[in-house]
Amino acid sequence: MLAALSVAGLVGLLTASGCVNGVSIESPSQRGSAEDSGAAVRRQIATHSVKAAIPAAGDVLIAGGADASNRSLATAEFFDPSSGQFVATGIAALSRASASAAALSATQALFAGGFSGGATIKNFSLTLEGNVLSGAEIFDETTGAFSPAGRMATPRMGFTATELNNGKVLVVGGLDNLGNVLDTAELYDPAAHKFTAVANAMSDRRMFHTAILLLSGKVLLTGGATNMSGDTTNSADIYDPASNSFTAATFPMDHQRAAHTATLFNTGPMVGKVLITGGVGGSSFFFKDSSAELYDPASQEFTLLSSFMNEPRSLHTATLLDNGIVLLAGGFSGTVAVSGGVLSGASGLISNSAETFDPNTGDFTCVSGFNSETLRCNQSMSVARAAHTATLLATGPTPHRVLIAGGIGGADPAAHGRSLSSAELFNPADGGSFSATGSMATARALHTATLLH
Structure with missing residues (x-):
C-alpha cells in the first residue's frame, strides 16, 4: 500500500484544484488492493461474459485510467472514426491508471504496469490505496481480448514505454511499490513474452519524464521528477538498442522539467530534432513553465527557444500533425508546493485552450x-x-484530425477537476478548430490511447 505520494500528486492536484478557491475535496477510496478485491473480481467475471466488440485498423483503443471516483479501470473501448462513436471492447485482467502502452505489431498492443486501486484527496494530501503493478497484458485487435504478457522485474507507474525499430519495447523509470523513483529500465521481447533488464541504469531517476524514438533508432529520455520531495531534473539519457545500455547526454536541458512533452520532427526544416515543451520544475516546488527547447541529435545540445508558449502547460499533449506543425492542447497551468513528502498547496487553472x-x-x-x-x-x-490523450487519426472520414479524449477538468478551468468522458476532434484546416464527437462510455484520466494498425 502506498500513502501520501507527492509526485503522484502531480495528477492528484488536478482533482483537488479547489486550491484555486481555497476549497479541497475528498473522494471515495477503494480499501485494499484492487488485485484481490472480491467485489472487483465478481464485477470482472460478469463483464467478461459479454462478448467484446472487435475494432478495426484505424480505430483508437482507449484503455484503463482513473474514473470520476478516482478508482483505476480495467475496461477498454475504441473510437471508430467512421461513426464518431466509442464502442466497448475487451476487459483487462487488472485495472490500471498511469500505465503505459506501446504497439507490438499490426494487430497487438502491450499494456504494462500502472496503479491499481483508489485514491483519497484531502487537504492537499493524496493517499493511494492499492498497488503499483508489475504485470503486463496484450490486447489483440483481431479478437478484442486481453491476454497475459509476462511480468516486469519491478512494479512501475508513471513510466514510459517506447516501441523500438527491432519490435521490442523499452520500459523506463517510474515509481515502484515502495515509493522509490526508478533509474532502471527493462526490455520486452514480444516473441519470448519476457522482460529483461537493460545493462545499466540511467544517469538519473525519472518519473513523469519523456521518451522519444530518434531517427537513428536510439531513444532520448528527458527530465522527470527524481524523488518524492518534489525535485525535478534537467538531465537526459540516450538509450542505444545495439548495446542495450544508457549513456548520459553530453549536455542537460536548459530547464528542469516533469510532466512535459517531447515531439520528434520527421520532416521539414527541423527534421530529426525534438521539440520539448512546458512541464513543471523546481526543488520542493513545482513551478509552472511556458518555455520550450529543441534537442539536436547531431550536436547533442538542447537550445532554449526565444519564443515561449502563450501559456504554461503541464500534463498537456503534443501531437505532430500531417502538415509538420505541432498541436499543444490543454494541460495544467499552475504551481504546486511539496512539504514533508505531501502536497502542501497549489494554485492555477486547467487549460481549455490549444496552440500550435x-x-x-x-x-x-x-x-x-x-x-x-x-x-x-x-x-x-x-x-x-x-x-488526457491526443491521437492523430489515419483513416475514416476525418483523416489528419486529432482525437482528444478524457482527462481531468471541466467546463470551468477554475473549478474542481473531475475525470471526463467527453471527447473532441481537432481539425487543422483554416487555422484549426475543435468540434465535439461521441463520448466515452466511462470517464477516464491517466488512460492510454493507441492507434490500431
Whole structure:
C-alpha cells in the first residue's frame, strides 16, 4: 500500500484544484488492493461474459485510467472514426491508471504496469490505496481480448514505454511499490513474452519524464521528477538498442522539467530534432513553465527557444500533425508546493485552450487567438483538460484530425477537476478548430490511447 505520494500528486492536484478557491475535496477510496478485491473480481467475471466488440485498423483503443471516483479501470473501448462513436471492447485482467502502452505489431498492443486501486484527496494530501503493478497484458485487435504478457522485474507507474525499430519495447523509470523513483529500465521481447533488464541504469531517476524514438533508432529520455520531495531534473539519457545500455547526454536541458512533452520532427526544416515543451520544475516546488527547447541529435545540445508558449502547460499533449506543425492542447497551468513528502498547496487553472508550433517560423500561435486581458489563449476546446490523450487519426472520414479524449477538468478551468468522458476532434484546416464527437462510455484520466494498425 502506498500513502501520501507527492509526485503522484502531480495528477492528484488536478482533482483537488479547489486550491484555486481555497476549497479541497475528498473522494471515495477503494480499501485494499484492487488485485484481490472480491467485489472487483465478481464485477470482472460478469463483464467478461459479454462478448467484446472487435475494432478495426484505424480505430483508437482507449484503455484503463482513473474514473470520476478516482478508482483505476480495467475496461477498454475504441473510437471508430467512421461513426464518431466509442464502442466497448475487451476487459483487462487488472485495472490500471498511469500505465503505459506501446504497439507490438499490426494487430497487438502491450499494456504494462500502472496503479491499481483508489485514491483519497484531502487537504492537499493524496493517499493511494492499492498497488503499483508489475504485470503486463496484450490486447489483440483481431479478437478484442486481453491476454497475459509476462511480468516486469519491478512494479512501475508513471513510466514510459517506447516501441523500438527491432519490435521490442523499452520500459523506463517510474515509481515502484515502495515509493522509490526508478533509474532502471527493462526490455520486452514480444516473441519470448519476457522482460529483461537493460545493462545499466540511467544517469538519473525519472518519473513523469519523456521518451522519444530518434531517427537513428536510439531513444532520448528527458527530465522527470527524481524523488518524492518534489525535485525535478534537467538531465537526459540516450538509450542505444545495439548495446542495450544508457549513456548520459553530453549536455542537460536548459530547464528542469516533469510532466512535459517531447515531439520528434520527421520532416521539414527541423527534421530529426525534438521539440520539448512546458512541464513543471523546481526543488520542493513545482513551478509552472511556458518555455520550450529543441534537442539536436547531431550536436547533442538542447537550445532554449526565444519564443515561449502563450501559456504554461503541464500534463498537456503534443501531437505532430500531417502538415509538420505541432498541436499543444490543454494541460495544467499552475504551481504546486511539496512539504514533508505531501502536497502542501497549489494554485492555477486547467487549460481549455490549444496552440500550435510552426517549425518553419519557430513561433507558437493560439488556435483561437490570444487574450490580452487574461494573457492566455482564448478558449478553443469544449472543456478544460489535463492528463488526457491526443491521437492523430489515419483513416475514416476525418483523416489528419486529432482525437482528444478524457482527462481531468471541466467546463470551468477554475473549478474542481473531475475525470471526463467527453471527447473532441481537432481539425487543422483554416487555422484549426475543435468540434465535439461521441463520448466515452466511462470517464477516464491517466488512460492510454493507441492507434490500431
